[in-house]
Every structure is written in structure tokens, then in C-alpha cells.
Amino acid sequence: MRYDPSQLPDDLPVPADDGAADHLAGLAVPRLELPSTDGRPFRVDLVPDGASRLVLYAYPRTGRPGEDPLVPDWDAIPGARGCTPESCGFRDHAADLARAGAAVAGLSTQDTGYQREAVRRLRLPFPLLSDVDLRLTEGLRLPTFEAAGHRLLRRLTLVVRDGRIEHVFYPVFPPDRHAEQVLDWLTEVSGTGHRPGA
Numbered sequence: 001m002r003y004d005p006s007q008l009p010d011d012l013p014v015p016a017d018d019g020a021a022d023h024l025a026g027l028a029v030p031r032l033e034l035p036s037t038d039g040r041p042f043r044v045d046l047v048p049d050g051a052s053r054l055v056l057y058a059y060p061r062t063g064r065p066g067e068d069p070l071v072p073d074w075d076a077i078p079g080a081r082g083c084t085p086e087s088c089g090f091r092d093h094a095a096d097l098a099r100a101g102a103a104v105a106g107l108s109t110q111d112t113g114y115q116r117e118a119v120r121r122l123r124l125p126f127p128l129l130s131d132v133d134l135r136l137t138e139g140l141r142l143p144t145f146e147a148a149g150h151r152l153l154r155r156l157t158l159v160v161r162d163g164r165i166e167h168v169f170y171p172v173f174p175p176d177r178h179a180e181q182v183l184d185w186l187t188e189v190s191g192t193g194h195r196p197g198a
Contacts, residue, residue, distance in 0.1 A: 005063035005084040014173050015079035020143035021156055021170035028164050030139040035112045036127040037119045042105060044129070044136055045163050051103035054160040055182055056129075057090060058107040058142065059083040059175075060152040062118040070148045077147065079155045082175030083108075086155070087122055089179035094125045097179070100186040102159075105129050109137065109152055143170070157182060 033041035047054045062083045063069060075081050090097070090104050097104055106128040108115065115128040131137050134151065137144060143154040156170040157178065167185065172178050 004065055005081075006065070006088070008082055008085055008174070008176060009075055012081055012174070013076060013078040015155070015171035017171055018143070020154065021168050024140060024142075024158065024165050024168045024170075026164060027140060029158075029160055030136065032136055032139065034107075034129040034131055034136060036105070036129050037112060037116045037124075038127045042127060042129050044105075044107075045160070047160060047162075048103040051098070052101035052161065053103070053166065053186070055090075055097065055102045055104045055157060056107055056160060057086065057104070057155075057157040057172075057178070057182075058153040059086055059155050060145075060147075061108055061110050061150075062087065062115070062122075064117070064121075070150065074147070077145070079171055079173070080145075080147070080152075082155070084118075084122065085176035086172070086178050087118065087124060087128075089176055090126065091122060091124050093179040093183055096183055097186070100183060100190060102182075102186055107131060107136070107153065109134065109150070140165075159185075 029045040031045050033043050036042040060080050087106060104126040109131050111132050112130045115130055119128055144151050155172040158165050159167040
């Protein structure tokens with residue numbers, strides 16, 4: 001049976017809150033430019049023009065259909081599986097998130113070439129950022145794990161406003177519903193009481 005990263009198994013383990021992201025809320029975001037899939041360096045401390053917040057969702061790695069997972073027990077690692085459904089969720093809610101004032105970017109430690117394939121295949125309307133050199137990961141002490149010799153980000157989402165981390169989602173579960181969780185939070189903090197576009 002071919003591996004399909006777009007599908008989530010029914011028995012996906014739920015990640016526990018291990019406190020590894022407790023220090024992040026309120027931190028200033030380092031003034032860093034990361035390579036992005038749209039070909040331009042992306043400043044992670046700045047909110048893009050036209051938005052009031054930057055939603056930066058970090059994920060371990062996207063897979064490709066038919067390609068074996070990084071390690072045989074990938075599905076058993078809490079929080080590892082689900083990067084493709086999560087990205088598709090942000091794609092599907094991109095217009096609503098924009099109406100809520102949020103720009104979106106994905107973040108992983110994969111290289112930009114690998115990420116570009118995912119952007120094309122999944123038709124993502126936002127950039128994926130590469131932290132292959134771990135500059136942001138180490139600068140913010142983001143939670144990570146090791147698999148097959150790769151240092152990968154644990155799944156979390158940072159909401160950046162005015163150069164600081166306003167809010168942290170960690171752990172993230174289920175990954176395919178996370179964009180809705182972010183949209184609900186944005187609706188709540190905006191005080192509108194209803195989702196944009198609803």
C-alpha cells in the first residue's frame with residue numbers, strides 16, 4: 001500500500017504539552033530573513049503589508065505521495081504525521097484568515113527546493129519558509145525532535161504582532177483542524193463574535 005501523506009490514520013497519537021513552548025509567548029522575534037518558496041527572503045519579525053498579524057505555522061516535514069516516511073514508526077511519533085493535511089487546512093481557510101487580518105506562512109527545516117514541490121502540488125497560496133540552518137529554531141529555542149539524523153520542528157504555531165509573539169498554539173492537534181482553531185482564536189481576539197466570511 002502506497003504511503004499517502006494527505007490521509008491521517010484513525011489511531012494518530014495525541015501529542016502532550018511538555019512545556020517546551022512555554023517560554024515563547026511575549027518574546028521578540030529575531031530580525032531574520034529566511035528563504036521562501038516565492039523566491040524572496042521573508043522577514044519573520046515583520047507582519048506583511050496589508051495584514052495585522054503573521055500566523056507562522058511550524059511543522060516537521062511534508063511528505064510526498066508514494067515516498068516512504070522518514071522512519072518506519074513515523075505515525076507513532078506524537079505530532080509527526082499530518083503536515084500535508086495541516087497545510088491544506090491553511091490553504092482552504094486562507095481567504096478567511098486574510099479577512100481576519102492574518103498573513104500565513106509555513107515553516108520547516110526542509111530545504112526550499114523540497115518545499116517548492118509541496119507548494120506546487122498542494123496549490124498553497126502562501127509561502128513556505130526554510131529554516132534549514134536552524135537560525136530561527138535556535139534563536140527562539142523552538143521545540144524539536146530527531147528522526148533519521150534530521151532535526152525537525154515540533155508542530156506549533158506562532159502569532160506574530162508588532163515584532164513579538166502574541167500567541168502560541170502548542171501542542172497542535174488534530175493537524176487537519178488547526179487552521180480552524182487559529183481562525184476561531186482570531187475571531188475571538190478581534191471581538192467580532194463571528195468568523196470572517198461566515
